[in-house]
Amino acid sequence: xxxxxxxxxxxxxxxxxxxxxxETRQKTQKPPMYKVMILNDDYTPMEFVVHVLERFFGMTHAxxxxxxxxxxxxxxxxxxxxxxxxxxxxVTQVMDFAQRHQHPLQCTMEKE
Ligand code: TYC
Numbered sequence: 001x002x003x004x005x006x007x008x009x010x011x012x013x014x015x016x017x018x019x020x021x022x023e024t025r026q027k028t029q030k031p032p033m034y035k036v037m038i039l040n041d042d043y044t045p046m047e048f049v050v051h052v053l054e055r056f057f058g059m060t061h062a063x064x065x066x067x068x069x070x071x072x073x074x075x076x077x078x079x080x081x082x083x084x085x086x087x088x089x090x091v092t093q094v095m096d097f098a099q100r101h102q103h104p105l106q107c108t109m110e111k112e
Pocket of ligand 1 (some may be wrong): 032038039041042043044045046049068069071072105
């Protein structure tokens with residue numbers, strides 16, 4: 001019985017095929033983002049809301065005044081979209097500040 005050397009042509013995978021990429025979808029996920037909203041009420045002074053928007057959301061006086069009026073007319077508005085931790089911090093800061101000034105202003109967050 002004669003032994004033959006194993007040659008390339010004997011190998012199962014030597015079919016000339018190359019590694020074809022069948023799956024290009026990225027498996028990584030974008031972190032979820034959260035909308036921070038303020039709600040209208042009948043008692044919080046307009047100027048207080050304007051001040052909150054300037055102080056905690058970096059708005060100019062004109063931007064803050066316009067958004068405050070939107071909330072006053074429509075009932076609520078999104079004031080920004082942030083990562084969970086930043087959104088949570090903004091909500092806490094606004095709620096603490098409103099409570100310290102004894103205004104019933106409400107600020108909430110919701111997954112986008
Ligand atoms: N509605 C309030 C008023 O007439 C003003 C106000 C605006 C309160 C926006 C809350 O999120 C608010 N004094």
